[in-house]
Amino acid sequence: MISEDERRGRCFEGMGDALGAMYCDLNDHLVDVLLLWEQFEQLFGADEETVQVLNSAAPTFFGVVQAQFLDSVMLGISRLTDSPVNSRQKNLSIRSIPPFVSDLNLRDQVDGAIQIALADTKFARDHRNKRIAHTDLLHVQGCAAKRLPPANRQKIKAGLESICAVLEILNGHYLQSEFAYDTLIYGGGAGSVVALLRGGLKHQDCEVEY
Template sequence: MSASERTAAQAKTDHIAKMGEEIGTIYSALWQEVAWIHKKWAQYVALFGTNPERINLLNQAAPSMIRTVQDTLWEDVLLHLARLTDPPKSMGKANLSVRQLAALLASSPIGTKVESLTATTLAACEFARDWRNRRLAHRDLDLALGQSVQPLAPASRAVVKASLASLEELLNAVSLYYLDSTTFFDLGPGGEDAVSLLYLLRDGLRFRDDRIARIKRGEHRPDDFEREAL
């Protein structure tokens, strides 16, 4: 670990020291959540939102499983956005959300600014809350049966990206005031693990094609018909 890197525990300690126990604890937990959703989104984009060649490669390897991964990761990101914008309390229990942080900062010097940025974030993430409420966490009967007169809110990679940007701006407004620093949560093209997987799949498919070609030419090797247990 370099001198500029900190563990989550070290960052939390610093946040509490400069923001106070309650605000620092909530901010630190939200920072981890926003960093994690950006990481998941980078993996999704690396696999499914970069170019058609990558999707074609994935479909050559395992189309049914890949579709399941794509849908699951997409839905998980939407659920994460919805959670991050939940009310401060629901069913009598407190929630970790940006609205919880905004409530704690209401009487602070940046309370008005945080309130405005929180409203912007809620608007940006409203589509995810609609998906969560009527399809992902609950299954609206009329919608499931195709009888709903109100379609789900439009959802796209562009909308998700805008939602993530609003979360980043909100947290950075708080950190700029208390910590005199900001965080670049979106570091551009990422998903290094996802890209590594793509290279492994490409090499594996090439190996498979070479093996099939050898067998067709009658030049097969003994191990061409063996499959080791995993």
């Protein structure tokens, strides 16, 4: 397994310093969001029995966790797809990539994938702008002309996959490899918590029966 410095060095060598640095930083932030999303899925997207375990153990706590995890994932998606510049501040965003790609055919390919990602993640930026990062008064009072779009697991998964696709284009072209985001393994995560809760509830049931 290569070190972080070696990994970044390979990116810089294959992509150049500017694009390599941007790719590595975007990849790191994307993996952080995917890690959070995986925890959400292990808790609330596995099966009905897991949800019942959470509700039996601590329904209020896990209700808060569910809402906060969902908002954090959408916030992460929004950041990764934000405008490259806000006022005088430069942002780390997939939309910053094209100017650093010298190959025009590749740039068109990257830009096309970015446009798909922006369409797939618009719902997340809407939630960020109106509800998560800001509290839009018209939205709160129910007076907004348009209601916020739904934010469900399917839309979040599709948005994350679209962002991954943008970075995989760079990975494949410059490094002749695939990061394979969907195969990432996160040990010791929320699934372990569910297993402990399940065991604890069974032990509690045994004590009651005794």
